[in-house]
Amino acid sequence: MLNQLDERTKNYLQAIRNNLHFLGENGGECLSLKEILTKKGLIEKTAIKELWKDEGFNFTTILYQYTIDGVTKFCAEVWVQYDIDGVYTHTFIFSQRPNQEQVETIRLVSELETKFAINQLKPTFTCWECDQKSHWLDSGKNFEESYENLKESYCGC
Numbered sequence: 001m002l003n004q005l006d007e008r009t010k011n012y013l014q015a016i017r018n019n020l021h022f023l024g025e026n027g028g029e030c031l032s033l034k035e036i037l038t039k040k041g042l043i044e045k046t047a048i049k050e051l052w053k054d055e056g057f058n059f060t061t062i063l064y065q066y067t068i069d070g071v072t073k074f075c076a077e078v079w080v081q082y083d084i085d086g087v088y089t090h091t092f093i094f095s096q097r098p099n100q101e102q103v104e105t106i107r108l109v110s111e112l113e114t115k116f117a118i119n120q121l122k123p124t125f126t127c128w129e130c131d132q133k134s135h136w137l138d139s140g141k142n143f144e145e146s147y148e149n150l151k152e153s154y155c156g157c
């Protein structure tokens with residue numbers, strides 16, 4: 001069974017998504033934007049434009065702008081190679097054009113939520129340094145720092 005998130009964490013992660021005009025995500029072994037549109041029978045009537053492509057250390061991101069029935073959206077496609085011939089495709093949809101940093105933030109929000117859901121991380125933890133119990137959102141001055149500190153079980157003291 002998946003873990004329920006506390007209200008504070010839920011609201012915080014939702015606020016990040018809203019601020020970045022995030023609409024939704026999809027993921028799977030063969031679920032690129034083009035494959036999703038093909039499956040839905042929409043590929044023919046969709047205008048797709050590639051905006052940028054980033055070769056990272058262990059993942060690749062392509063940003064697409066696509067228009068269906070006059071509505072334009074943006075899709076960041078992130079590929080993560082998890083073993084020698086396994087590639088996981090994650091797609092993140094936005095209503096406004098994100099930059100690479102914003103795509104990475106959304107990717108991390110999704111990753112963190114998964115870690116909470118499978119109990120790999122908990123929103124509250126005991127700091128290895130000062131032995132105090134802390135909520136992850138009190139441990140850093142922004143999302144990235146709080147997430148890093150949570151992974152280290154460090155409250156920021």
Ligand SMILES: [Zn+2]
Nearest residue numbers: 127130155157
């Ligand atoms: Zn501490």
